[in-house]
Amino acid sequence: MARPVPVRLLPAGERGALRITDRVVAKIAAQAAGEALGDAPGGELVPKDVRPHATVSVRRQTARLRLALELGYPADLGAVCGTVRRHVTERVEMMTGMDVPEVAVEVERLHTAASPGEDERRVR
Template structure:
């Protein structure tokens, strides 16, 4: 017979900002219509990737967190509602997984991706807007 797990044991938990940043980036990847920049060398030839984790940085102030993310969106998606849903998802995931309180989620849109099929239909030049 095993004893139930105790939750009243003393001890400290250290959660590095790098870990919080990765959690935020992974949560952003889970959000619909959000992607990351990928590839390229020294910023040249890079492209959007909806399978890569977006870059995220966390700042911790006591038990409060401020997040900053760089990400891309699909062309044609309403940016305001896409980011609102992403912010909500990121906040919920970071708070659930870390126990910290997210106070702010700042987002920089670094690219907009147009699907190849849309590109053919609309005859715009380039598949990615920067």
């Protein structure tokens, strides 16, 4: 009967590596921003088909994010952006294991409530 060949475990650094692409990190960030905006003040004014957009720059284990959002107005825009920033940072760090020292938020458009009988207006 043949003897089993002993299995030699390689150190983690020699077994391979996991690389999460920028595109995947951007999708996680955009999804997290959408989660945070779901209950945000003024969120009901933003059309349902409008979604946050994220771009990311990853170096080593650090991700720097830029979010493009459309928000409802009037609302405390600073508070909404701060909530989104914190939630996105938390989710990206948790799901990727990366450090997220920077989340820049750009408000691309504000949506206001339309008066009865009027089309939705956009504030630019």
